[in-house]
Amino acid sequence: xxxxxxxxxxxxxxxxxxxxxxxxxxxxxxxxxxxxxxxxxxxxxxxxxxxxxxxxxxxxxxxxxxxxxxxxxxxxxxxxxxxxxxxxxxxxxxxxxxxxxxxxxxxxxxxxxxxxxxxxxxxxxxxxxxxxxxxxxxxxxxxxxxxxxxxxxxxxxxxxxxxxxxxxxxxxxxxxxxxxxxxxxxxxxxxxxxxxxxxxxxxxxxxxxxxxxxxxxxxxxxxxxxxxxx
Ligand SMILES: Nc1ncnc2c1ncn2[C@@H]1O[C@H](COP(=O)(O)OP(=O)(O)OP(=O)(O)O)[C@@H](O)[C@H]1O
Numbered sequence: 001x002x003x004x005x006x007x008x009x010x011x012x013x014x015x016x017x018x019x020x021x022x023x024x025x026x027x028x029x030x031x032x033x034x035x036x037x038x039x040x041x042x043x044x045x046x047x048x049x050x051x052x053x054x055x056x057x058x059x060x061x062x063x064x065x066x067x068x069x070x071x072x073x074x075x076x077x078x079x080x081x082x083x084x085x086x087x088x089x090x091x092x093x094x095x096x097x098x099x100x101x102x103x104x105x106x107x108x109x110x111x112x113x114x115x116x117x118x119x120x121x122x123x124x125x126x127x128x129x130x131x132x133x134x135x136x137x138x139x140x141x142x143x144x145x146x147x148x149x150x151x152x153x154x155x156x157x158x159x160x161x162x163x164x165x166x167x168x169x170x171x172x173x174x175x176x177x178x179x180x181x182x183x184x185x186x187x188x189x190x191x192x193x194x195x196x197x198x199x200x201x202x203x204x205x206x207x208x209x210x211x212x213x214x215x216x217x218x219x220x221x222x223x224x225x226x227x228x229x230x
Contacts, residue, residue, distance in 0.1 A: 019084045020171050020203050021047045021070050026079035028065050039065040043079070043228045045221070047171065051203040052194060054214035057223030063207040064175055066223065070205065071096050071173050085170060092120055095164030095202075097174035097193070102160055103148035110135065110144040113163045120167070134166035135159075138192055154185030158192060165196045172197050174206045178213055190216050 026043040029036050040062045047053065047070070055063050068074040069081060072090040083090040103112045113131035118124060135141050140155070140162055148156060157177055164172055174193055178186035190206065190213050197204035206217060214220050222229045 018049050019046050020049060020051075020086070021045075021090075022080075022082050022084060023069070024080045026066075026069060026076050026081055028062075028069060028074065029077040038226050040069065040076075040228075041226045043226075045228060045230050047203045047205065049085070049170065049201060049203055051205075051219065052197060052217045053203075053205050053219045053221055054217040055205060055207045055221045055223060055228075056209070056211070056214050059209070061223040062226040062228075063223050065226075066228065067096075067173050067175050067205065067207055070094075070171075090171075092167075093169055094171045094173060095167050095169035097157070097160045097164060097172070097177045099176035099179050101148065101156060103151075103156055105148050107148075108144065109140070109146050109148070109151070109159050112148065112159065113166050116163060116167055130166045131162075134162045137165060138162050138196070152185075153180050154182075154188065157181065157185075157189045161189065161192050161196055165200070168200055170200070170202045172200075172202050172204045174204070176207055176209065178208065178210060183212065186210060186213060187216070 023043050023045050026040060028040040029038050031037055043066060057063055069076055071094050086093045107115065110128060110131045113134055114127040117127035117130055132144060135144055138158060138161065140158055143155060172193065178189050181189060193204060193206065206213065208214055
């Protein structure tokens with residue numbers, strides 16, 4: 001992978017222990033009364049710059065719910081979550097890769113990668129330039145003009161990673177990013193995520209059912225019935 005000039009270098013990595021996300025006694029309950037379902041409870045954890053963590057656990061154990069809380073896409077029912085490095089506005093500083101197709105069908109690959117940048121306020125030309133740089137950096141320049149329907153599942157997930165790279169977040173959250181891929185493509189996507197996180201000096205969290213994917217990250221946290229063992 002070549003690195004575009006605008007990407008942060010490794011020089012800030014050493015010794016930077018800034019907490020990106022801090023969770024204390026976090027809970028998320030869906031529904032109320034007799035229908036209440038405790039999806040996450042008493043989760044206390046912290047993510048710092050440079051952390052690379054796999055979250056494993058059975059289906060329904062609360063992984064997706066926790067990732068949405070960490071990404072600021074959902075609010076806890078109880079407990080406290082903060083993003084010390086991001087202030088009150090974590091969005092835009094956190095890149096998310098979802099499990100299924102996440103590219104907009106009418107837009108080509110470059111437009112899909114550029115779209116979040118345009119939404120964040122970048123001009124069209126600069127957004128396109130950064131999108132093309134991100135695609136080139138991970139070897140997908142040839143696909144810039146392709147439509148999502150022309151991509152394989154593995155290519156589509158790599159484009160989703162390019163979209164994260166272009167946005168240069170300090171925290172990358174991926175929810176089962178390899179669920180629909182064979183083992184070779186899964187490995188490629190995870191290696192790409194870890195490399196992008198390293199290049200951006202970002203933390204990376206991947207929820208996965210796949211022990212081979214988890215084994216590629218230095219830390220594993222396990223969820224069970226909404227509780228997290230770090
Ligand atoms: N929006 C929702 N409303 C009600 N219950 C929900 C909602 N989202 C998730 N749940 C429930 O919360 C629990 C945790 O779900 P969650 O999707 O976080 O688990 P998971 O570990 O990510 O599962 P999987 O591995 O199958 O994706 C499950 O019992 C699920 O049915």
